[in-house]
Amino acid sequence: MAKTLKVTLVKSTIGQKPEKKATVRSLGLKKLNSSVEKEDTPALRGMIAAVSHLVKVEESN
Template sequence: MSNSKIKIKQIASPIGRQSDQKKTLIGLNLNKIDRTSILEDTPSVRGMVNKVKHLVSIIKVAD
């Protein structure tokens, strides 16, 4: 069974955002604009991405 992955890219600054959104970005291994992170496509990661969807873009990575 192969787990799919997603590539998450930060496209906006967390300056002036709520602290929980900043912590969510750190949890996704993002802390500066144009940084990317490749993570497993799990419900917990999807929930974190949904919380900061206005700050990131998502790309599905082919296996």
């Protein structure tokens, strides 16, 4: 079974560069404290790394 990651937006995107805002939206996060569960892939890890200061990540099986 593939690992999944729970990604939560913990800091607002107000004042962030448009590229960072677009990355957060493409992760499926809209509002503060919203969470999504995504399959762990290298592309997802790269997106999370780009906005690591805005999100919290938890691993789950």
